[in-house]
């Protein structure tokens with residue numbers, strides 16, 4: 432039987448690579464549903480090629496254009512956030528790939544788990560915001576959460592059934608500004624920040640990589656995915672992005688997963704788990720990647736990494752606050768409304784202004800997200816950084 436896959440965010444970097452994986456294995460996988468936010472033309476082209484049962488466009492204003500573009504196909508066309516959150520519940524779906532960006536991924540992921548779907552989790556913000564709820568739901572509904580994020584996939588691939596890890600070691604490229612001084616960081620532009628040294632990704636995660644908030648989020652994601660304590664999560668800067676991450680066991684043995692930087696592998700592994708299947712493309716040539724180097728991360732130049740660790744230690748709704756503030760400042764940075772270093776200042780200030788909740792329920796996360804966005808936007812507008 433072919434695995435039926437729903438891709439939330441099929442028009443993005445992860446979504447399009449997932450479709451390449453599916454195209455390479457038509458005997459194993461079939462697209463059941465595709466969703467996007469705004470990109471009608473690309474979504475329509477994808478629907479024409481992969482013939483899903485349904486497509487959903489989150490932005491309702493785009494519905495007429497999408498409906499018209501697909502009028503000659505039998506595909507069902509829906510629009511709006513509610514439709515997107517509901518489509519994942521469709522009975523035939525086996526796997527939901529959460530490849531949409533940001534907090535918007537939380538509700539559909541919760542619904543998919545409640546409907547018993549396996550989650551191929553790319554949307555790390557879901558785990559950052561509400562990892563405790565996601566884990567509790569996954570346990571209650573017996574659904575696997577399969578990591579797609581390259582570091583977490585690497586760790587997942589290194590785990591041993593009968594041996595607990597003593598430490599997980601997340602590798603970080605260090606981003607385009609790894610060697611910059613604080614003075615240089617004051618004036619970097621979005622064009623520079625959007626130029627990741629090793630990966631071609633969506634704009635939001637690329638800025639997060641440049642500010643190292645991406646690594647901070649991955650630390651929090653690791654806590655929830657692997658049940659490790661903060662002191663068991665280490666970050667090491669590895670500029671080549673060849674070692675995707677490592678685990679250390681109780682006897683000191685360290686296992687690593689290596690490969691050329693190519694997200695199709697972790698995406699495919701989440702689809703094919705526990706099996707491995709063939710994948711086209713470049714293989715790791717040690718003569719080409721002949722120098723692998725490692726450095727300690729610098730949390731003074733990259734404040735966001737320290738802020739994420741702080742949120743991890745505080746727990747409660749603090750990671751949700753950091754995530755929402757980060758979404759606001761990254762959007763502002765991409766519109767040239769805040770400086771690179773200003774982003775961390777706004778996040779730090781927001782962390783002290785939004786009421787802290789030790790044991791949040793889902794409704795608390797919704798309220799925290801909204802309140803944080805209001806406060807962070809105000810700080811940006813009033814240039815309080």
Ligand SMILES: NC(=O)C1=CN([C@@H]2O[C@H](COP(=O)(O)OP(=O)(O)OC[C@H]3O[C@@H](n4cnc5c(N)ncnc54)[C@H](OP(=O)(O)O)[C@@H]3O)[C@@H](O)[C@H]2O)C=CC1
Nearest residue numbers: 440442443444445467468469470531532535553554632633
């Ligand atoms: N790219 C990568 O290599 C990696 C990404 N990730 C994570 O995967 C997720 C996706 O990243 P990436 O593919 O780079 O992002 P992109 O920006 O490239 O794509 C985002 C996708 O989500 C859709 N989308 C955006 N906002 C909304 C919304 N509010 N509601 C519904 N759909 C929305 C977009 O639709 P439209 O195109 O129509 O705007 C698009 O399909 C992120 O959480 C990221 O952190 C993790 C590891 C690696």
Ligand SMILES: CC(=O)[C@@H](O)[C@H](O)COP(=O)(O)O
Nearest residue numbers: 580581603604605606640645
């Ligand atoms: C491909 C992937 O998983 C990204 O999260 C990547 O790791 C970003 O690179 P940084 O290490 O620069 O954050």
Ligand SMILES: [Mn+2]
Nearest residue numbers: 580581582649
């Ligand atoms: Mn990653």
